[in-house]
Amino acid sequence: MLPSLRGLPDAMQRLPDLSARGARMTLTRRDFARGAGLAAAGSAALMAAGRAPSRALAFPPDGDYDRFDLARMIYHENPLGPSPAAYEAVREVIGRGGRAAARYEEEDQRDLVEAILRYNRGRHPSARRLSARNVMLLLGSAEGLTLLPDTFIPRGTLISEWPTYRIIRERVWQGDGTVVDVLLDPQTERPDYEAMKEALRAHPEAGLVYLTAQNNPMGTVIQRGEFDRFARWVFRNRPKTVIFVDDSDPEFMDPGQARQMPDFLGYVARGEKLVHMQTFSHVFALTGLRVGYLMAAPGIVRRLRRKRIRPPVNVFGHAAALASLADPGEQVRRSYQNCAEGREYIYSELDKLGLRYSRSQGQFVFFDTGRSGTSVWSGLVSLGVLTRFGREWGRESWIRVNPGLPDENQRFIAALRTVLGQSDPGNLPPPPVPLEDLLPSTPEGRILVRDLEHRLAGASFAESRMGRFEGAIRVTEARRLRASVR
Ligand SMILES: Cc1ncc(COP(=O)(O)O)c(C=O)c1O
Numbered sequence: 228m229l230p231s232l233r234g235l236p237d238a239m240q241r242l243p244d245l246s247a248r249g250a251r252m253t254l255t256r257r258d259f260a261r262g263a264g265l266a267a268a269g270s271a272a273l274m275a276a277g278r279a280p281s282r283a284l285a286f287p288p289d290g291d292y293d294r295f296d297l298a299r300m301i302y303h304e305n306p307l308g309p310s311p312a313a314y315e316a317v318r319e320v321i322g323r324g325g326r327a328a329a330r331y332e333e334e335d336q337r338d339l340v341e342a343i344l345r346y347n348r349g350r351h352p353s354a355r356r357l358s359a360r361n362v363m364l365l366l367g368s369a370e371g372l373t374l375l376p377d378t379f380i381p382r383g384t385l386i387s388e389w390p391t392y393r394i395i396r397e398r399v400w401q402g403d404g405t406v407v408d409v410l411l412d413p414q415t416e417r418p419d420y421e422a423m424k425e426a427l428r429a430h431p432e433a434g435l436v437y438l439t440a441q442n443n444p445m446g447t448v449i450q451r452g453e454f455d456r457f458a459r460w461v462f463r464n465r466p467k468t469v470i471f472v473d474d475s476d477p478e479f480m481d482p483g484q485a486r487q488m489p490d491f492l493g494y495v496a497r498g499e500k501l502v503h504m505q506t507f508s509h510v511f512a513l514t515g516l517r518v519g520y521l522m523a524a525p526g527i528v529r530r531l532r533r534k535r536i537r538p539p540v541n542v543f544g545h546a547a548a549l550a551s552l553a554d555p556g557e558q559v560r561r562s563y564q565n566c567a568e569g570r571e572y573i574y575s576e577l578d579k580l581g582l583r584y585s586r587s588q589g590q591f592v593f594f595d596t597g598r599s600g601t602s603v604w605s606g607l608v609s610l611g612v613l614t615r616f617g618r619e620w621g622r623e624s625w626i627r628v629n630p631g632l633p634d635e636n637q638r639f640i641a642a643l644r645t646v647l648g649q650s651d652p653g654n655l656p657p658p659p660v661p662l663e664d665l666l667p668s669t670p671e672g673r674i675l676v677r678d679l680e681h682r683l684a685g686a687s688f689a690e691s692r693m694g695r696f697e698g699a700i701r702v703t704e705a706r707r708l709r710a711s712v713r
Contacts, residue, residue, distance in 0.1 A: 294671055298635040301613040303443065303475075303590055305512035306631040307565055309547060310558040313513065316550035317543050332542050336364055339545055342552040343520055347492065350477075356496035360525040363532065366539040368475060368506040368519030373398045375435060375502065378534050379469050380404055384433040386426050388418045389701070390620035392443045392473065400705040407433060410699040416447045416585055420457040422699035427465055429700070434467060440474035440488065444620055444627045446587020448480060451489040458489075462499055469527070470501045476589040478510035478559050479566050484588050498524045507544075509590060510562045511551040516544035566590050569630025576640040580647065591629045593617070596647070599654040600624040601683070606646035608679065609665040612639050619686035621693075623654070658684040 292299050299306075308314075320327045340362045347354035365371050372395040376385060385399045389408035396406045407426050412419040418438055427433055440449050449472070461468055472491055480488075494501040507518040518540050523531075540548070551558065573592050577584050584594035596603045600623055604616040607626075612635075617625030630636055662680050666672040694703045 294669075295667060295675075296611055297675075298612045298631055298638050300629045300631050300635060300639055301615050303509065303629060304514055305509055305562055305566075305590065306629075306635065307512060307562055309512040310551055310555075312550040312553060313511065313547040313558075316546040317516075320542055320546045327542055330542075332538050332540065332545060334538050336538055336540060336545060339364060339540065339549055339552075340520075342549055346552050346555060347522070351490065351492045353490050353493040353496050354522075357492060357522060361495055361522050361528065363521050363523070363528045364539050365504075365519040365521060367508060367514075367517035368473065368504050368521075369394055369517075370535070370539060371471075371502075371504045371519060371521050372473070374531055374534055375469070375471050376402060376404065378531050380434040383435075384430050385435050385437060386423060386430065386433045387437040388423075388439070388442065390442075390444060390622065391437065391439055392475075393619070395437050395471075395473075400703075400708055403705045405430075405702060405704045408693075408696075408701040408703070410696065410701075411442065411445065411447070416442070416445045417450065417453075418457075419699055420453055423457065424460060426700050427461070427468070430702075434469065436461065436468060436470045438470070438472050440472055440491075441476040441480065441587075441589035443475070443589055444591060444593040444615075444617070444625075445585045446589045446591060446593060447585065448484055448487065448588045449489060450487050454489045458494065458499070458501065466500070468500065471504070472501065473504050475504075475506050476509055477505070479563055479590050480588040481567065492522060495522050495524060498526075500524070500527070502527060507548050507551065510559055511548070511555075512558075512562070513544060513547050513551065516541070516547055518544040518548045565632070566630055569633070569636050572633070572636050573628065573630060573640070576643075580644070591627050593622075593625055593627045595622075595625050598624060598647075598651040600626050601655045602652050603643070603646050605655065605662060605665055606649065607639070607642050608662065610642035610645060612642045613679075614639070616683065616686065618683075618690060621690055655683075658687045660684075 337359060340359045343362055344354065344357060344359070347357070365374075372392075376383075376395060376399045380399065382403050383399075384405045384407060385395065386407045386409060387396060389410055399406050407430055409419060409422045409426050411417060412422075423436065427436070438449060442448070458470060461470060474491065477485065477488075491501065491503040495503055502521050502523040504519065504521040506520075507516070508514040521528075521531075570587055570592055573594075574584060574586065577592075577594050582594050582597060584592055587593065601616045601618050604614055604626055607614055614629075615627040617623060617627065628639060631639070659680065660683060662676050662683075663673070666676050689708065692703075692708050694701045694707060
């Protein structure tokens with residue numbers, strides 16, 4: 228779950244209109260739901276479908292999604308689920324009886340660390356120069372996104388690409404720090420390294436730079452050469468600053484693109500101030516079990532360890548991660564194939580609709596609806612397809628969709644065609660925007676709707692409170708957001 232902002236309701240009342248056209252919103256909520264379509268008809272269809280769970284919903288076994296026949300394309304997840312071996316390993320732990328869950332996990336998780344090193348050595352020659360001292364297990368990579376700012380920049384300044392994955396920024400604000408956003412280069416949608424250097428010069432206090440190897444949401448990737456020049460500049464001119472690379476989807480990259488990636492583990496092996504992080508949540512689909520890891524110079528790992536409670540990985544996650552790595556080939560192959568085919572299918576359909584999109588090397592596709600994206604998003608919800616509104620990345624007309632199984636992808640495209648076939652109802656009114664008309668009104672439906680409302684409110688609030696971009700750079704101090712971050 229993404230952390231979201233607390234203390235919103237008061238501030239929400241004063242939110243400016245976020246409409247892409249800047250026009251004041253005059254629709255009532257109910258008009259809106261009717262305009263977006265589809266609410267009543269969609270809701271009835273979802274209830275009917277709820278009695279016959281679709282194949283597409285085999286994973287995750289989530290009550291709300293099964294019951295309402297929702298296509299879950301909202302989160303960065305692998306719709307295939309974990310490998311059979313990983314399931315089996317968890318069953319085997321359960322089969323040992325209650326004691327497995329009742330006891331503390333072993334402090335020594337060296338077998339998993341060794342398996343991680345083996346996996347990486349098979350993929351990157353530089354990993355052969357790494358040892359267990361370079362590896363730190365994490366409670367999902369989200370733990371790394373909190374641990375690094377806590378350790379390196381308490382109350383300090385983060386330089387981050389923008390748009391990007393949001394957890395680390397929210398952690399910086401929780402700790403009363405400052406986030407300096409640097410817009411991606413508008414031509415390439417990759418990090419703008421010259422602007423990053425400018426931000427570093429303007430903020431000598433900034434001790435951490437955050438980049439996603441596969442930019443989430445754009446899906447573009449960091450390229451060697453341009454990154455290497457930037458990294459050398461940082462190491463030479465800012466010897467205390469740490470570069471943090473969040474490499475969450477390497478297995479979803481097309482082989483040609485993967486060859487363009489910098490040798491991140493080479494930096495780690497040379498003892499540079501670069502932290503490289505990976506997760507078991509995506510290709511291995513252990514998302515709910517929360518297993519991630521980072522690789523860094525031993526001195527950095529030691530510093531990070533002082534800040535945390537050990538051991539991070541629980542018995543089930545440990546067993547499933549080990550089993551995933553015992554023979555990873557088939558899981559990696561089938562996950563890549565499902566995602567790559569899903570991306571290609573979605574591109575071809577977006578082409579037919581004449582919509583702009585960013586070709587992605589991650590498990591998501593970000594596209595421009597050409598109108599109010601948040602309205603399109605809610606129209607899709609009413610048809611049972613959950614995606615992510617671009618508002619949370621400051622791109623109001625865009626939507627991020629995570630490719631699912633083939634029938635979910637088709638369902639998404641059919642729903643998108645239906646929604647775009649309606650007239651554009653304009654933007655959503657300023658939050659709070661109850662979405663209750665969009666999903667069946669049952670206790671489970673209401674829980675889901677509340678979660679969506681909360682996300683929309685949080686994203687809208689944060690977006691409206693950010694500082695202004697001066698050129699490619701925007702500075703947002705925690706106090707601008709006023710509300711604390713959960
Ligand atoms: C770029 C990026 N980093 C980190 C994560 C968090 O992954 P985890 O489940 O390991 O905490 C995600 C999840 O969506 C992500 O997209």
